[in-house]
Amino acid sequence: MDDTTTENLKRTPLHALHEELGAKLLPFAGYEMPVQYPMGVKDEHLWTRTQAGLFDVSHMGPCFLSLADGIGGGDDAHAEIAALVETLVPSDIASLKEGQARLTVLLNEEGGILDDLIITRPIGEDAQGSLYIVVNGAVKEADWALFERSFEGKAVLTRADDRILFALQGPKAADVMSDFFPGCEELKFMRHMPFALNGSRCIVSRCGYTGEDGFEVLVSPEAGLPLVKEMLTDDRVKPIGLGARDSLRLEAGLCLYGHDMDTTRDPVEADLAWVIQKKRRERADFPGAERIMKALAAGPAEVRVGIQPLERAPAREGTVIEVGGEAVGIVTSGGFGPSVDAPIAMGYVRADLAEPGTKIDLMVRGKARPAEVCALPFVAHNYKR
Numbered sequence: 148m149d150d151t152t153t154e155n156l157k158r159t160p161l162h163a164l165h166e167e168l169g170a171k172l173l174p175f176a177g178y179e180m181p182v183q184y185p186m187g188v189k190d191e192h193l194w195t196r197t198q199a200g201l202f203d204v205s206h207m208g209p210c211f212l213s214l215a216d217g218i219g220g221g222d223d224a225h226a227e228i229a230a231l232v233e234t235l236v237p238s239d240i241a242s243l244k245e246g247q248a249r250l251t252v253l254l255n256e257e258g259g260i261l262d263d264l265i266i267t268r269p270i271g272e273d274a275q276g277s278l279y280i281v282v283n284g285a286v287k288e289a290d291w292a293l294f295e296r297s298f299e300g301k302a303v304l305t306r307a308d309d310r311i312l313f314a315l316q317g318p319k320a321a322d323v324m325s326d327f328f329p330g331c332e333e334l335k336f337m338r339h340m341p342f343a344l345n346g347s348r349c350i351v352s353r354c355g356y357t358g359e360d361g362f363e364v365l366v367s368p369e370a371g372l373p374l375v376k377e378m379l380t381d382d383r384v385k386p387i388g389l390g391a392r393d394s395l396r397l398e399a400g401l402c403l404y405g406h407d408m409d410t411t412r413d414p415v416e417a418d419l420a421w422v423i424q425k426k427r428r429e430r431a432d433f434p435g436a437e438r439i440m441k442a443l444a445a446g447p448a449e450v451r452v453g454i455q456p457l458e459r460a461p462a463r464e465g466t467v468i469e470v471g472g473e474a475v476g477i478v479t480s481g482g483f484g485p486s487v488d489a490p491i492a493m494g495y496v497r498a499d500l501a502e503p504g505t506k507i508d509l510m511v512r513g514k515a516r517p518a519e520v521c522a523l524p525f526v527a528h529n530y531k532r
Contacts, residue, residue: 159205160368176284188390200387208287224276239424243268258435259410311371316361336530358399400523415442454492461490
């Protein structure tokens with residue numbers, strides 16, 4: 148959470164509903180956001196793993212990037228908008244099929260990570276030449292400024308962060324969603340469909356940040372508020388705050404920008420080399436390509452790994468990792484994993500120590516606590532492939 152004064156905080160269109168539901172509200176990414184509800188973080192976490200949890204993620208940065216000359220024009224128009232975006236990211240955007248989404252990273256000139264984001268190619272001839280993009284809330288203004296500088300005169304950015312963006316996550320999510328958006332249950336992971344809801348156009352994407360099957364929905368406040376309220380009357384659905392969102396994504400081994408990755412890390416170090424498809428590796432025409440291609444060829448000096456403390460004390464962000472009294476890395480995310488009933492963490496260690504089972508020490512309040520490197524994720528992903 149951040150320390151912004153409440154007077155300066157923005158509020159999402161669901162803010163009054165959070166208050167009505169008894170949420171504990173705290174500053175996050177410039178917004179007053181629900182960190183937990185009366186059920187509590189642990190129970191909210193476990194509910195999402197077994198039922199369906201509803202998250203307000205309207206603080207995020209949904210937007211549309213469209214060719215300045217207008218959209219429509221089929222594959223040629225998509226190729227043109229993809230070529231623009233590929234000047235900032237290392238992923239193959241040109242090969243996206245209609246309705247397909249791809250996780251990627253924004254890179255600075257040195258190959259450091261400015262943000263992670265999801266880019267989706269829309270469905271329909273009349274929508275080609277545009278992309279639906281969701282960036283992180285904490286850095287959305289910087290991301291959007293970068294887009295506008297980079298694509299001036301070539302593409303137009305349309306913000307959509309005045310809308311409701313919510314996620315429904317968990318094994319019951321598809322059954323619940325199909326009552327409101329018939330056909331969405333047929334979507335595969337990282338695919339999307341447009342829907343009309345009470346005269347309002349909305350976007351349903353099968354994705355999420357918990358490791359569970361689930362969906363994200365972008366919808367106008369007018370149509371979205373009654374939708375969320377109705378969903379919450381379903382016995383399978385509970386509102387979930389940012390506290391459980393964080394423990395769920397940590398169990399799933401998913402990065403949090405500004406913690407597990409930032410401008411000091413490249414995608415190879417962050418264990419995200421898979422976002423760089425073969426075509427982009429062959430062309431090596433993305434920002435910081437020299438550094439990243441070198442890391443791909445020779446291996447990085449440090450790498451992101453899972454960390455399993457062997458005692459009950461959790462290791463928090465910033466905890467130094469040692470081997471034989473020598474500092475060899477640092478914890479970037481840590482806490483308690485309710486699903487595994489144990490403390491868990493992620494961090495960076497020297498590449499020669501990244502093998503699962505490697506014994507390490509966590510320096511907690513000046514005392515060495517035993518731990519070991521482990522494979523990620525801590526809880527297996529349940530995406531619909």
